[in-house]
Amino acid sequence: MKNQIKKIVISLWLLTGLASQVHSAPAMEVVVTIPPLHSLVQGVMGDTGKAILLIQNGTSPHDYQLKPSVRSLLLKAKIVFYIADNLEISLIKALDISPQKVRKVPMIHQRGVATFKLREDEDWEKHDHVDHSEGGDTSSSHHDHEEHHDEESTDDPHIWLNPTNAIVMIKAITRELSMIHPENRSLYKDNALSLISDIEAIEKEIETLLAPIKGIPFIVFHDAYQYFEKHYDLTAVGSIVPDPSRPTSVKRVKDLRRKVKESGAVCIFREPQFSNKLSILIADETKAKLATIDPIGADLKPGADLYPSMLMGMAHSLRSCLLP
Numbered sequence: 001m002k003n004q005i006k007k008i009v010i011s012l013w014l015l016t017g018l019a020s021q022v023h024s025a026p027a028m029e030v031v032v033t034i035p036p037l038h039s040l041v042q043g044v045m046g047d048t049g050k051a052i053l054l055i056q057n058g059t060s061p062h063d064y065q066l067k068p069s070v071r072s073l074l075l076k077a078k079i080v081f082y083i084a085d086n087l088e089i090s091l092i093k094a095l096d097i098s099p100q101k102v103r104k105v106p107m108i109h110q111r112g113v114a115t116f117k118l119r120e121d122e123d124w125e126k127h128d129h130v131d132h133s134e135g136g137d138t139s140s141s142h143h144d145h146e147e148h149h150d151e152e153s154t155d156d157p158h159i160w161l162n163p164t165n166a167i168v169m170i171k172a173i174t175r176e177l178s179m180i181h182p183e184n185r186s187l188y189k190d191n192a193l194s195l196i197s198d199i200e201a202i203e204k205e206i207e208t209l210l211a212p213i214k215g216i217p218f219i220v221f222h223d224a225y226q227y228f229e230k231h232y233d234l235t236a237v238g239s240i241v242p243d244p245s246r247p248t249s250v251k252r253v254k255d256l257r258r259k260v261k262e263s264g265a266v267c268i269f270r271e272p273q274f275s276n277k278l279s280i281l282i283a284d285e286t287k288a289k290l291a292t293i294d295p296i297g298a299d300l301k302p303g304a305d306l307y308p309s310m311l312m313g314m315a316h317s318l319r320s321c322l323l324p
């Protein structure tokens with residue numbers, strides 16, 4: 001009897017020991033700004049916890065305004081994964097005034113992430129992603145902080161649209177999470193490897209889908225796609241708006257009409273997170289077809305599956321409109 005009790009005690013002890021090898025991240029600990037990045041972080045975390053997604057319901061990060069409820073979420077976080085200081089501007093400024101130290105991880109500065117400059121030549125006019133809304137309570141105090149901000153950076157922040165960058169980002173996310181929870185290191189690594197092999201598998205499918213449309217010209221809503229275009233060798237010839245956070249001028253509409261005609265653009269791709277009005281107007285006045293492309297997973301359910309679904313969705317949208 002004594003021996004039996006001893007056995008039970010030992011096996012209970014072993015069981016709790018095993019269970020404590022995988023630590024769940026407390027809610028609110030890991031915060032992520034946009035859906036595609038959240039998808040990669042959640043994919044690495046797997047069942048160990050839930051990453052909080054801040055910018056959702058189809059909101060564009062370019063004109064995102066921080067709500068007080070989100071600010072308090074941010075202040076409870078241990079780590080915040082985001083893309084770049086010149087993308088999620090108001091969010092990152094809010095972290096500067098945080099009394100508590102939140103670890104900020106900008107994906108654009110991770111070693112191995114390939115970047116392009118914002119396009120400014122005659123086809124792709126200046127597009128600086130700077131938030132033009134003035135005021136707010138995050139005014140000038142952030143400049144005194146020890147961390148340097150490059151919201152005036154000329155790097156194009158839409159880095160996630162190159163799947164090779166996503167793979168580099170997954171590795172960076174795995175390193176960062178392992179620093180917070182070293183006991184989950186091997187689990188994170190396994191999750192990361194399976195995520196990477198999923199992305200590599202759909203890469204081949206996407207190549208096949210896009211092969212017949214290389215060279216067919218199209219117009220996008222905003223200049224977000226050079227990472228995707230260059231990776232898959234596509235032919236975007238311009239964007240409807242130069243900067244999604246600024247109003248569009250009458251002259252711009254005139255120029256666009258001419259540009260669509262001269263370039264022979266077959267499709268104009270609107271985006272779910274922006275108003276349709278201008279895209280519809282230009283498509284009506286030209287022979288271009290109107291279609292939708294979603295570069296941020298605005299129409300998808302947040303979670304680990306979002307990133308590969310978003311890439312596949314983009315490939316299908318392009319193909320079904322551009323294919324003659």
Ligand SMILES: [Zn+2]
Pocket residue numbers: 062158222223224
């Ligand atoms: Zn954008």
